Amino acid sequence: MLESLRRLLRAFVLGLACVAGTATAQPGFEVPPAFAERMATRDTLAQLRRGGFVLYLRHGYIDNSRADRYPVGDPDDCSTQRLLSDAGRGLMREVGRGFREARIPVGEILVSPLCRTRESARLAFGDDFRVVESLMYSGNMSSDEKKPRLAALRRLLAAPVAPGTNRVLLAHAPNLADLIGFFVKPEGSVVIFAQRGEAGYEYVATLPPALWAELLRVRP
Template sequence: MLRFFTIVVALLLAGLPQAGATEAGWALLREGNQIVLLVNANAPGHGDPANFDIDNCRTQRNLSERGRQQARRIGALFAARAEPVEQVYSSHYCRALETARLAFGDRLVEPRDSLDSLVRNPEGADEAKKAVIDLVRGYSGSGNLVLVTHPENVEALVGVRAREGEAVIVAPHEDGLVVIGRIVFN
């Protein structure tokens, strides 16, 4: 019995840093003028089919119903807990665009090549990373800026692997970006 309680307490304590980090992330977003790298919501599988066509959603890995619900929940939480989202840039991939549109509405969403998956274009990775860093450095709005992209892009930009639907709050630092907060959407 004692072992059971020890395991339960350990599991509860293990969740506290993540919960604390999520609350700290929301505190940053309430200040406004933050940059968020948001990984697309749940899209089952890995990679895209061999017949991948960026202009044809039927040839891509797309959001599941759970992913669509997750995207709507992300938008509702942003609306309730953060300063307004001023602009949303998204990868052209259907799963990223759908995440952005379900969460923040069509009028704010603008596709950007630099947010497309780096896996598909490794030769252009350095140029894409530079474009995202320049975008972050140049942002001067009062609301939050959301960049909907892919886990591999977040990892290339800041060195952390984010989960589907996770928000990584970043700031410019020296020649790149640094993580200043994270929000995990369950």
Template structure:
């Protein structure tokens, strides 16, 4: 089942990846313009900060960070800067959700200390693509309920953000969205 996402209209599925690659350069040019979009009722989907490598090592366990790919020092500094940007701009963050992966939780904790709550709807399905349709539908349903007050911050993974918005993201990059119709309207991007 495909979900209509408005970026100016994206569809989840194979066309999504091709469209994201074609739109990438113009979306990046709008990064600074996205900060004003962070108002009551908006959502920002962040890819976790820099964690060298890709995927996770064999034998990865959710409850054991020593088995996972984790933030390096650059990633920890990136996460702290992220939170500082929100504080400097006076952006009211009401809720912070993360996947159960250590790198997403650590990103959220460094950026927004003591605020993060885990939500398995934002767990990576990189290693098990069969989970994507149901998980993306559940994440979308949760996001479509958000009305504020303030901003909802979600720290998740590139694959999740791609399926929800049609956009690829760099480590620490954010995509600002708001619920619209049956999907999400992309308002802009926040550079890492």
């Protein structure tokens, strides 16, 4: 009886080890370090007004009544994708208004090819943006498929920004989660990066949609 219990205990411990290994060591995929989120402040907005930052913006709320087709195929075929909901469209208009009221200069705007990200860009900033395939939604991809996109995202975060402007990357939560271990939420949040540090970029703060009003409120 005692020996049977010992065998069961050894099997249980081995099982836990296998599960832990599966969760943290996917073959060929680098696990990002632990992430600590910080909220943007009025001082953060003041820094953004001077330019030189990269702003990773997640698209608006989506209608989850259908799934994205994968592989994507034609990114212009919106019938195969999850699209913005009416609330998501309203959210992106509000985010664009926040940028304008905060007087944040926006230069280069690079956008994922999917319909929901392109529509988010138009609602927030207008039609002056460029679609970049490497920002494609990565949630359905294998680790090998993600590797070149992660390398491209690192380059976009580290590449010099035009003086007096900020670069906007309008894309998806899984992409950034794979790179820095932070799943951007809620939708419409801005993740702010400065261009410094060993990696060539450094996380500064997050600006969720609900924070705009507080940061823009006139102090008594």
